[in-house]
Structures are given as structure tokens and as C-alpha cells.
Amino acid sequence: MTDPRQTPMAQALREAGYKLTQPRLAVLQVLEENDAGLDPEAIYDRGKLIYPSLGLVTVYRTLDLLAELGLVRRVHSMHNCHNYASARTDRHYLICESCHRVIEFPCRGLEELMESVRQQTGYTINAHLLELSGLCPECQKRLAT
Amino acid sequence: MTDPRQTPMAQALREAGYKLTQPRLAVLQVLEENDAGLDPEAIYDRGKLIYPSLGLVTVYRTLDLLAELGLVRRVHSMHNCHNYASARTDRHYLICESCHRVIEFPCRGLEELMESVRQQTGYTINAHLLELSGLCPECQKRLAT
């Protein structure tokens, strides 16, 4: 049971000069516990279990704040589009089109591709999102009647 | 100037038994002309230039319909999350983090990566989305003060 005020996100908030309030800590804790991402309403519901007087407005405000600091990020999937999860710049999701389960995978060998895009477009590239979609093994079996 | 009723999307609509109405044709034409994706409001605005009495409701309804038929797809970027664009299974966007401009790039060399993911996870993979984000040349200049 790590002290909620000592997590990396909490520290970063404090270092940026923001107060570590109960409502914010509740939101942070919910985000820590749900790596795959939740929408504001869901964060609100779970946050209230931790800090019952939490307001939905504060969830929105805290998400905005964390997003500005780059600590949190929207996770877009085909079926939910307003999910937030703690940030990593590079993300690699594998999504089952049938059961919508999401897993992550290690990503190797994108560097060449990015270098060639860089040269052809003149853009600098500092993050990527790769989403593969298909069928998970279970759904393959289930659908192979 | 190709006949709006003969485009692949229009054909598909007709073949699925739906009527090719003026409002629908206007939405289709807007989508054809804006490959990178527009949100319902923007589609509405441009659609009205083609068919002035177009209603926003019809834009929503047409997008739902096209999405169900798999002809159109949401494009999620960091800053706009309700954009629709005509569907392709594989998508490659390069997004400027500063001005939010979106361009597409040709994607080469993802096959090996996908094959390795396939082997390690047992998933079949039939589509991918790769989103790179960085700074476009203009914004690089502008920010290099």
C-alpha cells in the first residue's frame, strides 16, 4: 500500500505547484488502478468510493490539469472515445473486434518507418500510437463454428 | 466531375436498400472531399453549401448509417475525437501537436512487426491504425524563436 501522496503523478502535481487535495488524490488513485482507461463518469463513480463528496466538475478539471502536465492521456478505441489513462508517449494496443478486449504488445521495428516519414514530410516525430485490431484466440474459437 | 450517385459509397448505400436522397448525397460528397475527417458540425456546414436545407440531425443519422455499413469510420486524434472519414481499414496519420494539422503517410514495413505480434499473442490481425505525432515544418520554424 503505497502512500497516495508519493506516487509519481502526485509528486509531479506538487512539483508543478498544485495542491494535493483529497479530490485530486482520489482521481489519481482511480487512474493508477485502471491502466486501460476510464471515462470521466466512471472515474467519478469510483472516485466517490474513495472520497464521497467528490464532484464531477472536479474530475473534469483534474483530468484537464493532468493532461496539460502530460501525466494523463486520452485513450481512443473504436468503442469508447473519452477514456483517460495515465500517460505513456508510445502506446501499442491490440484490440479484439469481437469482444473488445484490449491488450498491449511490445513494439519493435517502427524506427525505420518513422525515419522515412520524417525525411519525406519534414515533421519531427515524438510519439506514436499503434492500434492493431483483429480477433483474440478465444473469439476465433467461439466464431469457428 | 464524377456523378455523385455513382461513387462507391453511393452505390453501396443503394445496394443495401437505402434511398439516395439529396441530403445523403451532400454528406457523401463532403466526406469524399475531406479525406482527413470532419466532425458532424463541420460536415453540416459544408453540406449546407451543397444542399442548403440540410439538417444537422440528418448528418448524424447518415453518419450512423454509413458507420453501420462500414463505409465511414471515426478518426481519433488527440484534439478531435468525433471526426468521420470514409473508411479504409488501415490508416496512417501524422498529426502536428501544435497546429493539429493532420496528413497521411504511406506505411511500409509494419508486416514483420504484425507477424511477431500474431505469433506471440495468437490474435489474428486484420487492420491497423498508426498515429505519429510531432511538429510540422511550419510549427518547427514558428517555435524556433
Place this chain on the structure above:
DNA sequence: CAACGTATTGAAAAAATATTTCAATACGTT
């Protein structure tokens, strides 16, 4: 460990988005 000044809060109101309802209309068929 008070007492203080201010950033932060939740409730309520307002704004922005999205969906449902319904009578009028345009489409495709005959």
C-alpha cells in the same frame, strides 16, 4: 501549531452535443 491568503472545491446555471418524436416530403416503384 494557530492564523492567514489563495487555490480549489461542489452546486447550480449555462452552453454545447446528441437523440427522439412527429408531421410533412421526396424517393423509387409501379
Place this chain on the structure above:
DNA sequence: AACGTATTGAAATATTTTTTCAATACGTTG
């Protein structure tokens, strides 16, 4: 050309997000 029905836009409703504002909790200072 006439018909039956899917589709339409306006209006009403519902949902989601943002703004406003007085009350409060936080972190600092003495």
C-alpha cells in the same frame, strides 16, 4: 403520373461539458 413508405427538418428532450460563484481546504508563514 400516382402511390406507399423511408427519410426528412424542426422542435423537444436528453446527455455531456463548461462556467460562475460563494464556501472551504490546503500549504505557508509567523
